[in-house]
Amino acid sequence: MCGPRRPGRRAGRRRQLHAGRAGGVQYRGAARRGPDRRGLQRRLLRRRIPQARRPRFRDRAQPVRLARLRAGRRVARRARLHRPESRRPRPGREGGGRARPSRADRPEARSGRRALGTLTSTTSTTSTRRRSVDTLAAIQSILAPRSVVVIGASPHGRGFTSAPLKNLRRHGFDGPLYAVNPRHTDIDGIPCYPDVASLPEVPDTAVLVVGARRVPRALADCAAAGIKTATAVAGGFSELGEEGARLEAEIRALCRDSGLRLVGPNTAGLMNIADGYVPRAGLNHPDELTRGGLAVVTQSGALCNTLMLRILARGLGLTYAVATGSQWDLDLWDFVDHYTHDERTRATLTIVEGLKDPEKFLRTARRAAAAGKPVILCKPGRSELGRQAVQTHSGALSGAADVQVSLMRENGVIVVDELDELWETGQLFDRWRRPAVPPRALGISTYSGGDGAIAVDAADAAGLTCPPPAPATVDTLAGLFQLARPGNPFDLTGEVIDKPELIAPATAALLADPTFDLHLMAVPAWSGHFAKWTVGSALEEVAKRPDLPVAVSLWSAGETTAEAERLVLDAGVPLFDGSQRAVRAMGRYADFFAEADRWAGMPVRRHVGVTPGAGDPPVVHDYWSSRALLHDAGVPFNEARLVEDPQAAAAAADELGYPVTLKLSAVDIVHKAAAGAVRLYLRDRTAVFEAARDMLTRSPGARIVVETFTPSVAMALLGGQRDPEFGPIVVAGLGGGYAEPYRDVTHVRCPAEPGEVARALGRTTFGRMLGASTERFAQMVDVIAVASWWFAEHPEVDSFDINPVLLGLDGRIVAVDARVTTTQTRQRINDDQEDARVRTSAHRDV
Numbered sequence: 008m009c010g011p012r013r014p015g016r017r018a019g020r021r022r023q024l025h026a027g028r029a030g031g032v033q034y035r036g037a038a039r040r041g042p043d044r045r046g047l048q049r050r051l052l053r054r055r056i057p058q059a060r061r062p063r064f065r066d067r068a069q070p071v072r073l074a075r076l077r078a079g080r081r082v083a084r085r086a087r088l089h090r091p092e093s094r095r096p097r098p099g100r101e102g103g104g105r106a107r108p109s110r111a112d113r114p115e116a117r118s119g120r121r122a123l124g125t126l127t128s129t130t131s132t133t134s135t136r137r138r139s140v141d142t143l144a145a146i147q148s149i150l151a152p153r154s155v156v157v158i159g160a161s162p163h164g165r166g167f168t169s170a171p172l173k174n175l176r177r178h179g180f181d182g183p184l185y186a187v188n189p190r191h192t193d194i195d196g197i198p199c200y201p202d203v204a205s206l207p208e209v210p211d212t213a214v215l216v217v218g219a220r221r222v223p224r225a226l227a228d229c230a231a232a233g234i235k236t237a238t239a240v241a242g243g244f245s246e247l248g249e250e251g252a253r254l255e256a257e258i259r260a261l262c263r264d265s266g267l268r269l270v271g272p273n274t275a276g277l278m279n280i281a282d283g284y285v286p287r288a289g290l291n292h293p294d295e296l297t298r299g300g301l302a303v304v305t306q307s308g309a310l311c312n313t314l315m316l317r318i319l320a321r322g323l324g325l326t327y328a329v330a331t332g333s334q335w336d337l338d339l340w341d342f343v344d345h346y347t348h349d350e351r352t353r354a355t356l357t358i359v360e361g362l363k364d365p366e367k368f369l370r371t372a373r374r375a376a377a378a379g380k381p382v383i384l385c386k387p388g389r390s391e392l393g394r395q396a397v398q399t400h401s402g403a404l405s406g407a408a409d410v411q412v413s414l415m416r417e418n419g420v421i422v423v424d425e426l427d428e429l430w431e432t433g434q435l436f437d438r439w440r441r442p443a444v445p446p447r448a449l450g451i452s453t454y455s456g457g458d459g460a461i462a463v464d465a466a467d468a469a470g471l472t473c474p475p476p477a478p479a480t481v482d483t484l485a486g487l488f489q490l491a492r493p494g495n496p497f498d499l500t501g502e503v504i505d506k507p508e509l510i511a512p513a514t515a516a517l518l519a520d521p522t523f524d525l526h527l528m529a530v531p532a533w534s535g536h537f538a539k540w541t542v543g544s545a546l547e548e549v550a551k552r553p554d555l556p557v558a559v560s561l562w563s564a565g566e567t568t569a570e571a572e573r574l575v576l577d578a579g580v581p582l583f584d585g586s587q588r589a590v591r592a593m594g595r596y597a598d599f600f601a602e603a604d605r606w607a608g609m610p611v612r613r614h615v616g617v618t619p620g621a622g623d624p625p626v627v628h629d630y631w632s633s634r635a636l637l638h639d640a641g642v643p644f645n646e647a648r649l650v651e652d653p654q655a656a657a658a659a660a661d662e663l664g665y666p667v668t669l670k671l672s673a674v675d676i677v678h679k680a681a682a683g684a685v686r687l688y689l690r691d692r693t694a695v696f697e698a699a700r701d702m703l704t705r706s707p708g709a710r711i712v713v714e715t716f717t718p719s720v721a722m723a724l725l726g727g728q729r730d731p732e733f734g735p736i737v738v739a740g741l742g743g744g745y746a747e748p749y750r751d752v753t754h755v756r757c758p759a760e761p762g763e764v765a766r767a768l769g770r771t772t773f774g775r776m777l778g779a780s781t782e783r784f785a786q787m788v789d790v791i792a793v794a795s796w797w798f799a800e801h802p803e804v805d806s807f808d809i810n811p812v813l814l815g816l817d818g819r820i821v822a823v824d825a826r827v828t829t830t831q832t833r834q835r836i837n838d839d840q841e842d843a844r845v846r847t848s849a850h851r852d853v
Contacts, residue, residue, distance in 0.1 A: 157186050212238070222258060226269070237267060242273035289308075300326065300436075301434070304343060338364070354382075376419025419606050438579060450476070452517050453530075487512055487513055514544070529560045535571070637794075648713045669698050670824070717815050719815050726810070734756070755791070757798050768791070
């Protein structure tokens with residue numbers, strides 16, 4: 008016979024059934040293939056996935072290509088059967104076989120990995136979502152899968168396509184590992200299949216290293232095959248134009264409809280160092296990865312790797328390192344929540360570019376703080392240029408950085424300024440035990456009096472105390488040294504160079520002193536032989552007291568101090584480059600545990616969500632109108648009159664009593680003093696008349712507010728704005744002309760309880776200057792709380808600014824300037840609306 012034999016009718020129907028979407032991804036022009044397993048066929052029929060009809064053979068070459076693909080699959084099957092692990096008996100079938108074990112029969116962990124649990128499917132309330140995997144279970148499947156497939160894997164080069172398989176092999180992943188690429192049947196001993204449907208089992212997760220245009224089809228095949236989670240490495244979506252936006256919309260809809268959970272795209276991948284599962288799409292990390300108690304999660308893949316490498320270089324260890332990328336589904340806070348539940352993780356280090364779900368962030372951060380596992384965070388994009396760079400990089404819409412940082416700190420997050428401060432602070436939580444009581448007293452031992460002074464200054468700025476040693480400690484030290492004077496800091500002086508045997512008993516005496524909660528050994532830049540005499544002896548005493556929180560600061564100087572650094576790292580004691588960095592980290596550690604208990608069970612209130620009316624421009628109110636609105640809200644103002652000419656101004660001054668202040672009430676004047684629109688301390692009628700005439704000459708048509716003059720000891724600022732992420736926010740702190748240059752303010756989410764306001768205000772220099780126990784501090788807290796509830800209750804108010812609020816010599820607090828902007832809005836549903844009205848009324852009554 009010549010040519011191919013025409014298939015029978017039943018065979019043709021089978022080919023038609025197996026064709027279409029269920030058949031797999033067409034990589035680089037590969038022939039479309041359908042599944043050959045009847046189990047998958049039955050599942051597809053049950054799901055009623057539309058099947059595309061496959062045309063009959065168009066030419067004589069088509070059967071040849073099909074035969075080659077089938078031959079490749081047979082080779083791969085034989086290779087798999089000859090692998091030792093393939094011949095092991097599996098549950099559910101006698102003699103080994105290749106039957107896939109059921110979920111109930113599969114082992115819960117391999118090689119010491121923790122139990123994975125079951126990927127619980129929940130029915131969505133919408134008809135479009137077929138399956139939904141619980142978030143924590145999905146992340147567990149992504150971070151610690153029992154089996155994995157790399158789609159688009161390649162054996163060539165050192166790029167994204169080849170890195171995941173190489174990393175999985177070199178870091179010891181011992182579960183079933185598969186690759187999908189129709190051009191290969193084997194990649195470095197790993198079986199490779201032409202499509203997802205041809206896999207011998209359904210993997211727990213998939214890693215996609217295909218290009219952006221192939222991602223939707225690859226994810227569709229994963230969903231059709233029953234794979235519940237995936238990581239997409241590719242970039243180039245909505246950030247690059249309309250075509251990318253179309254692909255993004257398609258992927259989002261696919262994940263929503265199928266229930267598949269996704270990490271990425273635009274990510275370098277992830278690393279589970281604790282379990283040896285490293286499918287990262289990059290090879291620029293060491294072969295040896297140290298396990299520890301720190302976990303990393305960032306949006307940026309490059310920063311994730313940079314932070315990981317610096318952590319490992321300092322002798323610290325990690326549990327996880329994840330780059331979430333564009334965060335279309337699973338985001339940074341989902342992984343933080345997983346870390347909080349992971350018993351091996353002690354602290355989470357993160358770099359956050361933007362917050363797309365503030366309520367989720369607040370719940371997650373408070374849950375982590377209540378568990379004693381802090382979120383230590385670095386926020387790039389604080390300047391305007393930095394904010395634009397963040398939006399360009401990840402498309403993250405972010406509100407004002409100062410608002411974000413204030414609210415992060417108020418909700419249990421430790422915010423740092425530099426990348427290295429992440430691991431510097433985190434190592435204290437990893438290597439120290441949780442204190443029974445919040446630590447505050449710092450004991451410092453040093454070999455340099457100047458370094459000791461630097462450490463004491465840093466302690467004062469960090470909110471730590473440096474009390475003198477206990478009398479018994481003073482007596483012990485005085486008996487040991489002739490030159491050194493017992494104190495805190497305690498300078499061992501150059502006497503220990505000639506008598507290094509004094510270091511051990513002196514260190515033991517300081518560590519045994521119950522006065523100190525924290526201990527710092529401040530070491531200068533010493534070379535190797537000095538390090539052995541000094542640092543080595545002290546570390547031996549530290550090793551005898553593993554329960555004590557002890558840190559070492561060392562001014563590093565390259566090879567000169569390498570021996571000293573090695574001694575400290577080998578001892579497992581936290582090491583810092585300089586005493587200032589050490590003390591700042593210890594201050595953050597102490598601050599966290601001072602407030603950690605208050606996060607347990609603390610609810611997260613939703614803010615009053617509002618949307619501006621279509622096309623309605625904001626309305627800026629002048630001083631008199633703004634003053635009236637805020638006075639009705641309960642904000643105290645001094646007595647005043649509104650006039651329109653100099654004669655009326657003089658009459659009003661006579662009525663109010665001298666001295667008085669004159670101010671122009673005009674919407675176009677923001678800084679009245681700079682514009683000459685305010686005259687202070689006018690003591691008679693003539694001065695008032697001349698000042699009013701001059702002001703009206705400069706601003707024809709304006710009105711003048713005449714008010715009593717209030718002498719003050721300080722000026723405060725109180726304002727409100729609607730942040731695009733956190734909603735209504737009040738800002739308070741140092742005011743007057745000092746507000747902008749010093750920016751000594753705090754931000755509180757509305758509506759705010761007086762206790763929240765007091766804690767936030769107490770963090771500012773202005774609040775500490777007032778003193779938390781003073782009447783003025785209490786009055787200021789009340790005014791801020793009243794304004795916050797009023798702002799939450801009135802969504803039509805877009806912003807308000809009260810600057811200054813005077814703290815009068817007579818003990819009163821009065822506002823003497825104000826500006827309110829309103830917008831016609833429609834209000835979304837909010838559970839706290841009625842409660843806000845009640846609380847605002849209660850504040851007014853008080």
